[in-house]
Amino acid sequence: MVEVGGRTILSRLIEEVERQTDRIHVVVGYREELIIQHCALHHRNVVLVRNPDFRTTQTIHSYRLGARGLPGPALFIDGDCLIAPGALGSFVEAARGHRSLVGLTPASSDHAVFAAVREGDRGTEVVGFDRATPEAQEWASVLITPADVLEGHENFVYEALAEHLPLPAATIELAEVDTTADLERAHVRAAQWWPAG
């Protein structure tokens, strides 16, 4: 519910996703009452999926809850991502013909999961994830994949993906906001992306 450029990241994210699909599931845990109220007022078409175990589970658990019942590939995005206008559309377009597509972004966040990539006949592919070894790109917390790819893991999404490497990847322009420093950078990006506010 953090605001950037006078609007919540959540609202900006939902509106970007709405340009791609009219099926949006928002998984809620921390401060769910606030988010439910926000969506009841501004995003009534969103299905809110409760994760009462949010304190003891990782994002991958929320991803699975959100995808429950959905057939075929789903687009997964962390709720703290500020996505550049139009970037999600290009990412969805790049996913055509692939079972899965991993989102990457130039490494800049404070808690980056770096992605090693290779270029080949099948385009860009992720070949490894590592928190310790710096790479030019980081895991963007954006993913298109069938939910079964996420089964069998309770820790991090990238660890589940690591079992399926190499995976097709595409760059997506976004700013992930985990820390105060991330937020400051997001404000700068937002001023560039939405100059009128």
Next chain:
Amino acid sequence: MTRTAYCFDLDGTLSAMEILPAIAAEIGFSEEVETLTRVTMDGHLSFAQSLRLRALLLGAVPIERVHRVVADLPLDEHLEQFVTDRADSCFVVTGNLGVWLTPMLDRLACPMVASIASHRDGHLRVDHVLDKGEFVRGLPSRGFDRVIAVGDGANDVPMLREATYGVAFGGVHSPTRSAVEAADYVVHEGRDLCRLLAEL
């Protein structure tokens, strides 16, 4: 093949407006009954106490007039279609009085379970208040493997908790905190609710 039962609360869930305030409007008690409905939904008054009180107040309305009101009540168009298409696996599960709701049976054509009342000594007396949780617990013996329940108030909590999946629905007004806490999903539009139900 998995057989799923869909259980729907009626007031404010299937119906696009609250039923009892609409009946109360016939005798000029709409606001009072609406307040009573709200405090009951929020869990400040037990549902059984509230129902007895509301039956006492609304028992003065001739049953024919009640039926006319109920027959004209708007339903959520998407949910009405969902229930009509799956009449053999849908149930209307309402704490409201069955004696008032018979016109709904004609419209929805699926089984309805409700609280029971009878006219005695010139008054409408509540004989049995439906326990929604108990009804859901009995569905496996009717051949259902799992249950998806949809409701919005405190009296839906036992049903939402017993179901395989519970949905707190805010079509008419926001679902109560207790209903949300008992649910797996919170949905605000009938169309989106039906798509979710069809895919779960």
